[in-house]
Amino acid sequence: MKLDERGNLDRCRVDFTPVSDAAKELAKEIKLVTNDVLMSLGTLVDVQTDPHVRRLLAIAMSEYEGACMWAVKGMTAEGFAHGATQQAGTPTVDPSSQQGPNVGGTQQPQRP
Numbered sequence: 001m002k003l004d005e006r007g008n009l010d011r012c013r014v015d016f017t018p019v020s021d022a023a024k025e026l027a028k029e030i031k032l033v034t035n036d037v038l039m040s041l042g043t044l045v046d047v048q049t050d051p052h053v054r055r056l057l058a059i060a061m062s063e064y065e066g067a068c069m070w071a072v073k074g075m076t077a078e079g080f081a082h083g084a085t086q087q088a089g090t091p092t093v094d095p096s097s098q099q100g101p102n103v104g105g106t107q108q109p110q111r112p
Contacts, residue, residue, distance in 0.1 A: 002078070017078050027072045034068035 004010040019027075038061055045057045074080065 013076070017076050019076050019080075023075050023080070027075050030068055030071055034064060037064055 002010045002015070004014045041057055041061045041064070045054050045061070048054045048057065
């Protein structure tokens with residue numbers, strides 16, 4: 001990991017790391033899919049009366065948001081293999097479907 005101008009580990013990436021257009025599009029799609037999932041989980045939280053269930057769903061939302069952040073941070077890290085974004089395909093979600101993201105053209109199994 002690089003150091004910032006003050007000699008500290010550059011954990012927050014003071015210097016911008018340029019990424020490919022494909023990586024930008026994949027990062028955007030990951031964020032959009034995450035927003036869809038978070039909205040669904042938020043709807044579930046709103047109708048729960050048991051505080052324990054609400055807490056568990058809130059934790060799930062926080063963890064999902066964190067996963068999105070780490071995925072995008074990994075994609076923008078120095079040393080990321082940008083050609084991999086073209087091989088991985090772009091995840092897509094059909095909002096009218098009850099199925100998960102379609103990654104690389106292969107429909108994921110239907111969730112219960």
